[in-house]
Amino acid sequence: MRHGAGREPVIGGVDPERDWRVPVAWAVDEAALRGVPLGLAVAVPPARDTQHVDDTPRLLGQARERGDVLDRAAAWARERQPGTRVSTRLLTGAPAHAMAELSEEAGLVVLGSRHLTGPGALLGTSALVMPLAARARCPVAVVGHPGHTTQEPAYLVVGVDDSDSSRAALGWAFAEAALRGCALRVLAAWQPPVFATGRGHGERFQEERRLLAEVVAGWSEDHPEVPVSHEIVAGPPVEVLAEAAEHALGLVVGRRGRGGYTGMRLGSVARGALRRAHCPVIVVPTP
Template sequence: MSGLVIVGVDGSASSLAAVEAAAREARLRTAALEVVHAFLWPAPHAPLGPSPLGPPEGGMRNMVERLVAEAVERAGAAAPEVEVSHVVVTGEPLTVLEAQSRAAELVVVGSRGMGGFVGLMVGSTAVHLATHARSPVLVVRETARLDGPVVVGVDGSPAGDEAVEFAFQEAELRGTTLVALHAWTTWNAPLPAPPDPSEPYANPAEALGQEEERLLSEALAGHQKRHPDVVVEHKVVHGPTREALIEASRTAQLMVVGARGRGGFTGLLLGSVSQALLHHAHCPVAVVRGAAARR
């Protein structure tokens, strides 16, 4: 067994759904799974054990042990063959998971939470990790579907190239089709060379679409050679990127995007297309940062 998948848990229903998704990801990768709970200890003199006036199973320490045990049990039920460990780390959850991501192939979190991950909502932990983690981050928005394609947003940028590779790997592991989607508008499409230099702006309307088709094919070519068994559907959409990807997520089992991009995904930053997907996608969303950004 090689590799490590990490899942952040806090006892919420969202984090337990993330545990199940993380267990399946670990099984696909033949990787180990580590359940991580970040715990902010109370004031120095506050009792961690049960109160003398309360039930023996009370107290913060017992609560943490129960929620971690439930998460480990849920992981074992979802993927019995996966080696599952757990750790309770003292510290602020965002900082803890970012540090844990340095040793992981993938970090998985739910989109909302409570308890140890107070206020775990899209816009806090999920977005923070997608922005700063050293590994890809999978945010589980809804109950993950086990059918449908993997969809990847492609813009042809060097920053987005690792997201494309990650998507090919996921499609290969899952044994499903990869839909490579590139959205463009007349405002962000690179202009091809004009057919008549004397009329530099006289490009026929279809020339822009052909240029976008070429960009998508070139962005996929090297990855297709490395993953020849993956069936790829090229999808070029003339329209807004966010809407195109959100619509594609309705039938997908996974959506993959880069953290930054250009071209059809001009200004692809968390807070733009990626954040829109974290808020509105109908399937889990993986955000993959490029190597330069991780450094």
């Protein structure tokens, strides 16, 4: 699994049912920053299970329509970043499965469709986000909130705990901050045990701070050019991270934290961040 800014292409998923410009802009700008090609893709869902009706005309029409959208998106991306090579792929089959296979050869997958509450979370192409974030072989960036504004000086936020997934997210965040020339804010959410004494709270809090400082120091040695801050903030993890990343370039989280159950592919913090945060959210899998 490749989590750094290597030579693998950036893959952008084009949503034919909504405005694709924000995620395509993010994808082609990221490809230009990395000096790698951009592949734009859209999937044509499989035929419906019909016993007496030939579904071929509908599928052909849908393929033509989605191909046209894909071509327009590619032309727009080439105009935005003339020096970046842009290719297109019209995929067939279930969108989540097709994009997960495509992620095998990518350094990053970029999606839009941040409509993750209400009917849009279950119907239409926005249903691609959660399954792909859970299954992709590379980091998945989900962008597209039209009201998001960034703050200067620019910074990324990464959420950490003591999980392997969190460590992968931290490494990716440092590499991305170095690539973008921005600062990095490392956050751990603190939720004191219910039955611990006041003294116990303080001792455990100090231990958590020490461990966080040690982890960050190791990555800072590898990326001395990245301005970094780290802190532990009291509160629920999703709310802590979403508030801290309100005006960030992006929020980086691991696919699974230390909570949840073993079979869960996408942890509760990653799910919550995808629903709650207004900035781009990058979900990093465990190597």
